[in-house]
Amino acid sequence: MERVAVIGVGQTKYGTDKPETFHELVWEVANKALDDAGITVNEIDNVVSVSSDFWDGRTISSMAISDTSGAFGKDISTVEGDGTFGALYGMMRILSGSFGTTMVVAHHKGTESSMSGITNTAFDPLVERRLGLDAVTSAALQARRYMTVSGASEQQFARVSVKNHGNALRNPFAALPLEITVEDVMASPMVASPLKKLDCSPVTDGAAAVILAAEREAKKLTTNRKRVWLKGVGHCTDAFRLGDRDLADTRALKKAAKKAYDMAGVTTEDVDVVEVYDAFSYMEPLWLEGLGFCDDGMGPEITERGYFDFGGKLPVNPSGGRLSANPVQVAGLAGMIECVLQLRGEAGRRQVKGAEVALAHGINGMCGQSHCVWIMGK
């Protein structure tokens, strides 16, 4: 199978009050990615956009970015979900042999809409929707279940928030860098127990773009230093209704991760840096278990020991993670971009020294119903 590389990346500074329209955000990141790759829009032969009619408040919202993403006259398609799935589709299109260079671009303007109202529409109108559940309350149910199964404490979850907001201090793109303590998280207002305000990611605006290229194109278009290889990928979905799954069981993630590791020919031991989908503090240790970085139930304790700190054995979310910027459709793609920067050695003050293999992770649906896992390498 031919290899596919990321040859250019671009992201906005993420924020909670961005005044640009989402098509302007796309324009910004598409241009940044092209500049980063050192190519022009003419060298892009297809585009995958990642958008959501719900968040954008428009039907066929990807219509609105076909010009600013450089898709005029080109083959374009739209993935609705997390950006990691958009990148997956971008890679498939290249591997099919039909395309050489794909622009994958995601956008999100969370501040223009209602998080609660929009995520409530992810629940079945025939059953749970009328009860008023949303992303936060369902996550709270998962957090409690995880505590029950693993014996984790709220303080241990708070520790994740402290770490990631602290990491964000070193990332100029993050929306919410904070120097806080476990006590600060514990004292922040209770939203839906056991989740407090600082356990939850902020509503965020932003966009991100990556340019993928087939090996033959990548070698032609850009320098070796810029190329980061997509080595493995896997995705998998669990049951829809919250009551149909054990919310602390990460079996879908485990299946997705296994596929990604096998395809890349690596094990967890080989991974130097991880960007995991921490929309809520408890998710980070839960997903790290699913990804195989520790035994089930051990995530919170190992986090507390500093293993996943920036200076720890395996730095997790050096960007500050989703807790410091969660532009929903963009979120996982932003994690992939962080991995690219880390592998290139361009991560500035948050550079993980000698990073050779990186893992990025995205989720779809409530409580991580679906997962996409990427292994990237130099």
Added chain:
Amino acid sequence: MGKRVGIVGVGQTHHAAHRLDASGVELIAEAVTRALDDADMSLEQVDAIVIGNMDHFENINYVDMWATDGLGSCMKPVFKVTTGGTTGTTVGAAAYYHAASGLFDVVMAVGWEKNSESDTQAAIATCANPVLERDPFAGAIGPLATEYSMYMKAYGATEEDAAIVAARDRNNALNNIYAHNRMKVTVEDVLNSPMLSYPVKFLDMCPRSDGACAVIFAVEEKAKKMCDRPAWVHASVVRHDYTHFGDLEWQWMPTLERATLQAYKYAGISNPLRELDVAELYLPCSTCGVKWMDSFWFCDRGESPKKIIRKRVTEMDGELPINPSGGVIATNPIGATALIRVGEAAWQIMGRAEGRQVPKVKKALATGFGGCSWSDVFILGADLP
């Protein structure tokens, strides 16, 4: 390079204005079950699934997650693609690329819509830019009426030309047990039906339907084992252009011209009218069945009324039968509509089109239309590409 991919199974629901007997998830399950039966395989053999629809028609966010029970996607890879009217072909293309990439062997594409659950035009109206166009110019009928009135003025096409197309598709639907509207109509009936938006009349326009469609794609090694006559994918091409309605070219369809030209090139077709054996086209309105013939390269610009329509070359016994299924003006569950075109074209090649079968189909064209005049094109063949 990528793998060669064939379609090995197709399933669709019986479509209707109101399928009150089935929820959205049940419609999906109906199509999935029928596709598995058509391919004579079990769900375990499906390695990945792609689904699509239009969000604001049912108000379900994360449809790929919500549909798990009907899709049979629990503990399988699945994601959602969506591009408005072209969603069906977008789903089909995504399934094709899944398999062609070599990452998955057997992939199921599912498109569905339950248009009865909302106000379709109100939902479509929200596709227009809220700051510029949503108030003055939105919905589906207005833009289609506008483009045909311009075509009439430029090339002398008539309302009757469109009525000929409407009668063709509607009468073809009589042969399709799955079709939503099955009625015998004459050209006069169409001309006498109520005016919606000049020059488009009621019987020219597509309905809104409840329905779902599933199409199973497999890589060459698997397809050959699973099916004695797979419909091989020879080309899958998409062309989009403008974002704003005001920027569009209205007298012809540049996206369709470019998409079909590229697809014919991939499929080695130089004279599409002669070399294609059947076409299942996403014609949302009979007027498109006149105007867009130019953009399919079936004739030169403006010649469609004289050389194609009035000569009846696209009837069931003509040189190139178009829409044996009855097409979109007979059946339109929007997120499934374009995938039904692909499925019907595949059945024509597989010889499974029953009462609407065109004899000896070797090459078939299927298209999707949507967004701001976006065009998706599939070419399927009986022989390996």
Added chain:
Amino acid sequence: MADWKSEVEEVVFPGKICVPYSWTVGSTLSKWYVQLRDDGEIWANRCPSCGKVYVPPKIKCLDCYKDMNDWVKLPGTGTVETFTVVHYHEPGLHPKKPPFVYGVVKMDGADTGLVHLIDVDPDKVKVGMRVKAKIAKERTGHITDIKHFKPLS
């Protein structure tokens, strides 16, 4: 793009997508809701192949993808598997003023849990707590025909 705000004011159009919806309930859940509405009973259905019992009922078994025609009546009791006490208010979305409790109740006689409201003192709710469904007096055939779950004893 950075300095445009100093030259012109930022204009924002307020808007709302108002589309009415009518969702078809379908064969499986219609049966469930009619039983709940008319008889005040909670039923589940069972996979003929693996025997797994689902509530709410399934159209197809998640594991076997088999049709589910085998129905069983549940006693309406269960155990709280997880819960959250909600402290924020979303008017028009939340059915109650905060604080109120959502839980996943593992239903006796079924293999799955039901997400619902739990009518309990937020300080007293616990994982493992035994609860029973309180059926609403006025029933319309919706999930809210189960008014909430209440602690047993």
